[in-house]
Amino acid sequence: MRPITRRSFLRLLVASLGSAATGRLLAACNLAPQPEAGLPLATSGPAAIALPTPAMPLPPTDTPSEAAPTPAGIPDLAVARGGDDPASLVERALAALGGMARFVPAGANVLIKPNICVAYHSYEYAATTNPWVVGALVRLALDAGARRVCVLDYPFGGSPDEAYARSGIQEQVLAAGGEMLSLSRLQFLPTDIPEGLDLRTADIHEQALQSDVIISVPIAKTHGLARLTLGMKNLMGLILDRQAIHRNMGQRLADLTSRLRPALTVIDAVRILTANGPTGGNLDDVLKLDTVIASPDIVAADAYASTLFGLQPSDLEYVVAGAAMGLGRSDLGSLRIEEIPVGG
């Protein structure tokens, strides 16, 4: 090998430092012409969500369900029960809600967020979302004409790729034609939460900011602080600093939800974890309910799921906070709920 001369080494050094500096300069140029220059660049991601300029009062942001009011004859919330096929539970519940096309427009960029919180166990332990529930949603979204369907979670125990594989979710997602996103900390971008009452900023995954549609697919299970982890709590997997949410968790989860606004929440209660959540590991704590709850209203879905554990919606602080912020409704009595018995 020809030895590198000092001159060529210095040339290389100057070139690389120069390009790094140019990069910074370009980044600065990028920022300059924008009116919300005070905000980090990252927040300018999704055009769908209007960012207020500091001078203006906050405009009310429409939730997807408010933007597209529930058509007559279609329930606010669908619950499918029975049978051995989680996929058909999802299909029946979605059909009752008017079909996936109601939530996923043709050409949409869809993010499906299951709960894959640890890399420890297979799905039978009910610590992670049922793989066939996720797979069915991927397929339905693609059938509805989605351009791209990504699935991701940032586990707190073990590494993402192992968690993806061990949960069984990766296999079903890939089989259905979806994409498992490999994770990088770079992808979490500092983002303002304009409607947040307590949590005003968070590092949110760019896919959540760029997607046209977010579908939250939690598994229903217990949690020491939140009592249950459901649709709103599941969104924590899309941010970097979860410790921040542990203070005043109910309100902060509602704040986070106000920024992410999932168009659809599908709660996997095929198996539920009744104790030792969220990590699980003991089959004695698992209860097989063969139930899937779906709703465009994340608060309503969570409120309904609380009853599976013998709780009231008001027992969950984030449901109360979410309802108070107008993110959805928690009064089960006035919701139109369709119960769908499936199979034997």
Add this chain to the structure above:
Amino acid sequence: MAAEAGRRRRRRFTWGRARRATQAVSLLAFFLLFLGAARQAVAPKWLDLSFRLDPLAMLAQAIASRRLLASSALALVTLVASVLLGRAWCGWVCPLGTLLDVFTPRRRNSPPADGLEPWRAAKYLLLLAMLVAAAFGSLTLLILDPLTLVFRALASSLWPALDQIITALERAAYTVEFLRPPVAWLEGVLRPGIFPIDPVHASAGFAVFLLLAGIVGLNWLAPRWWCRALCPLGGLLGLVSKAAIVRRHVDPACSGCAACARRCPTGTIRPDRGFASDPAECSVCMDCVDVCAMDVNGFHAARPKPAWEAYDPSRRQALTAIGAAVLGVGLLSSDPRRDHTPPYRLRPPGVVDADFLQTCIRCAACVRACPTAALNPALTDSGWEGVWSPVLIPRLGYCDYSCNACGQVCPVQAIPALSLEVKRQQVIGAAYIDQDRCIAWADHIDCIVCEEMCPVPEKAITLETVSIPRPDGVEVGVKLPHVDRLRCIGCGICEYKCPVPGEAAIRVFTSASTLF
């Protein structure tokens, strides 16, 4: 005319080219095994290949642990090769030797450094001290084995440093819109296979690096000064090579131009001895054959005539080395940290602390394999004897409930190769809550992170809801964490994730398993 001949030679086969190619391939293989040790991209039975080829580490380990591992028989290949070919390992295979060749000062035709000649004895003395210490159960000196040295420096200093540099560059590039796709692609390639997703920190990184840097720096005294004077593996192979069958031979037709002596990287070709060399010093690089205009340099099979050179150790030096080793082991053993276990010294899962230091070769394969960077080479946590043996530092990383990699990659079973089911039940330590600093206990604010993180199926951390009056008199219900030490496995994820800044409010102490 000489230049013309040189040009012609450059096109022909030269030993130097063949050697450099072999060195490159072997360094690459070493590096790939290093890369593969993370996330077990390579099957565990191959991962420890480089260490099993190392007769010094295997011999010392067998002596100290009083246990002969069948897998270490591979080291005989290196020994037999040295009987046949001399220290060809040093010239052609050794990753540290190759690094030293790469980082050689430009001016290679240095005059023989006579003042340094007596130092050639040091490697034998070091070897002797190492083996005597091993007989007394100490493997501390294996930190100077060239293979463990390079692997450890890669695992615990160069790799984390490179990770930091790459992350900084990526972060800068990621702020530019149009650079995002290529950076994202790069991240996908790098993580989690080559670098971990969460940033890692290496507690002994700087010290480990300094040792390697110092050894490379010795090259400025004379090329491959480490190999000539200090390398204990070189000493072992040198001893064997004194009886090497294929050895260098100089034809009487030699014109005495001394080109070979000037080129010789180990400085063993001595004009004053008719350009003969010592097979125990020769790395069989064959540069002398390449450089010889008269073609009088050659390597031929011969009846070995082992000779003891003037610079080789004297009986007095050998006795001194033995005495120093024995005294050294005594001093190391009298360190209180050896027998009075320090409160936070945790070992990898499944390790029996009592004989760990007699078994561990300090190679840092486990450090590389640990996906959360919980394992770090110790500084003096377990006394000087345990320098750079692995310790688990929960504040830097936790023992992943879904991982058993360290035991799988350990080349000498110092960390037992446990199935995941068995590893999950290993008690590494025991968690205790500092109630004066815990957010729930001290400040009456719910936190529960430790309970949430606890991976044990029946959680070892439980929550008790207690009604406590705050300073303002208002009664609040607070969830207070408790540790059930009968269930705690000491994985340390509670300490790792504890949101209290600085020292965690829950810490894993050395296992108190005898108490429970």
